[in-house]
Amino acid sequence: MDSRAILAELPRLRRYARALVGDRAAADDLVQDTLERAWSRFAQWRPDSNLRAWLLTIMHHLRADQLRRRPPPFTAGDVREDDMPSRPTQTDRLELAELAAAIAQLPEEQRAVLLLVALEEMPYAEIAGTLAIPIGTVMSRLSRARDHLRRILDGRAGNTCLRVVQ
Amino acid sequence: MNDTPITDADLHAYVDGELPVDRQAQVADWLSTQPTAAARVLAYRAQKQALRDLFDPVLDEPWPPSWHRYAASPPPLAPLSQWSRWRHSWPALAAGCLLTLAGGSAGWLAHARFHPATVIAQTVPLPRQAAVAHAVFSPDIKRPVEISAEHEEQLVTWLSKRLGTAVRPAKLGQLGYELIGGRLLPGNSGPVAQFMYHDASGQRLTLYVSTENVANRETAFRFEAQGSVNVFYWIDGKFGYALSASVGKDELARLASAVHEQFDSR
Numbered sequence: 001m002d003s004r005a006i007l008a009e010l011p012r013l014r015r016y017a018r019a020l021v022g023d024r025a026a027a028d029d030l031v032q033d034t035l036e037r038a039w040s041r042f043a044q045w046r047p048d049s050n051l052r053a054w055l056l057t058i059m060h061h062l063r064a065d066q067l068r069r070r071p072p073p074f075t076a077g078d079v080r081e082d083d084m085p086s087r088p089t090q091t092d093r094l095e096l097a098e099l100a101a102a103i104a105q106l107p108e109e110q111r112a113v114l115l116l117v118a119l120e121e122m123p124y125a126e127i128a129g130t131l132a133i134p135i136g137t138v139m140s141r142l143s144r145a146r147d148h149l150r151r152i153l154d155g156r157a158g159n160t161c162l163r164v165v166q
Numbered sequence: 167m168n169d170t171p172i173t174d175a176d177l178h179a180y181v182d183g184e185l186p187v188d189r190q191a192q193v194a195d196w197l198s199t200q201p202t203a204a205a206r207v208l209a210y211r212a213q214k215q216a217l218r219d220l221f222d223p224v225l226d227e228p229w230p231p232s233w234h235r236y237a238a239s240p241p242p243l244a245p246l247s248q249w250s251r252w253r254h255s256w257p258a259l260a261a262g263c264l265l266t267l268a269g270g271s272a273g274w275l276a277h278a279r280f281h282p283a284t285v286i287a288q289t290v291p292l293p294r295q296a297a298v299a300h301a302v303f304s305p306d307i308k309r310p311v312e313i314s315a316e317h318e319e320q321l322v323t324w325l326s327k328r329l330g331t332a333v334r335p336a337k338l339g340q341l342g343y344e345l346i347g348g349r350l351l352p353g354n355s356g357p358v359a360q361f362m363y364h365d366a367s368g369q370r371l372t373l374y375v376s377t378e379n380v381a382n383r384e385t386a387f388r389f390e391a392q393g394s395v396n397v398f399y400w401i402d403g404k405f406g407y408a409l410s411a412s413v414g415k416d417e418l419a420r421l422a423s424a425v426h427e428q429f430d431s432r
Contacts, residue, residue: 010229015222035233114217117182117214118218149213
């Protein structure tokens with residue numbers, strides 16, 4: 001395995017773990033555990049396959065193990081002001097703080113799907129493979145996550161919840 | 167196809183660019199007449215953008231030092247002595263990473279491809295050796311050890327003779343762990359010893375003792391999670407000790423302190 005390939009994936013793995021787990025230290029631990037596991041199993045990785053998806057799959061197995069052992073609440077540790085983005089963004093800081101809080105309220109299974117779509121821009125089929133769930137479940141979790149976030153964020157702005165189109 | 171109603175799933179797939187081109191166009195047409203649905207689509211897009219705005223800064227954060235070891239080269243290639251020194255000099259390691267990245271990767275790949283025997287002969291860092299040994303032997307119900315604790319004296323004599331120096335198991339009875347026994351294992355360049363313990367619940371703990379260390383005089387406790395196995399390890403003169411178990415870091419730290427205390431007062 002090309003070490004540069006792993007190196008290139010690390011920042012994204014870390015971003016995803018942070019968004020999924022919330023707490024910085026716990027998220028970094030999860031990334032490190034993922035690396036350990038990846039190294040110990042890299043014979044199983046096929047060079048023509050998607051390295052990021054493989055690493056994310058490992059991360060999800062480890063995370064599922066963690067949750068089975070001791071379900072930790074999403075520690076909204078990184079909603080702190082000093083962890084907020086410092087570079088210019090298209091979204092203002094107040095909104096981001098609210099988004100961070102809203103994300104923390106989602107069930108983790110929904111959060112995972114939403115983050116794989118939004119941050120990793122993974123195709124739905126690949127998400128289904130990574131999380132080992134049917135694609136219909138990917139869609140329903142994505143839909144629930146987005147509507148949940150929308151209710152929280154729109155609620156703040158005083159808007160009403162809009163009808164779901166079937 | 168043209169008459170297929172637009173579903174909730176279509177809207178998500180539209181936002182995420184997952185629709186075939188013709189369906190994408192159909193949905194776009196339909197949205198132009200449906201302000202409510204169009205508002206949802208806008209909101210979903212805004213969420214995606216906001217999530218990236220919120221978490222993208224993580225991409226630029228400096229890494230914890232321990233990560234460079236995984237990224238720079240496969241860890242089994244770092245000889246124990248060098249690797250231990252690296253842990254004390256991160257700037258040097260960082261520089262090493264850059265060099266590796268700049269020129270080494272292609273060479274490493276070629277090396278791995280054409281000289282597999284050399285790779286196998288390379289040394290493995292202490293916590294990894296210990297964790298692998300733990301993972302291999304601790305689940306073994308019938309034969310976890312070669313010589314059981316009933317014959318502790320024989321075990322100690324044999325292992326001391328094979329390692330060429332006096333080794334003995336730490337006593338962890340006061341912390342609830344009883345000795346099961348021990349075995350001899352191949353280390354990087356010679357024999358190493360593994361002692362195994364268990365508590366009342368059957369939780370197993372292994373103490374890995376290596377005498378192969380030549381470069382480092384001493385280190386403080388270090389912790390590493392090796393998959394589901396947690397490892398505390400330290401180096402004392404020529405001895406390298408590693409305590410491994412699938413227990414929490416705090417409990418393992420207590421046990422490691424007890425072991426360290428007993429061997430320190432040798």
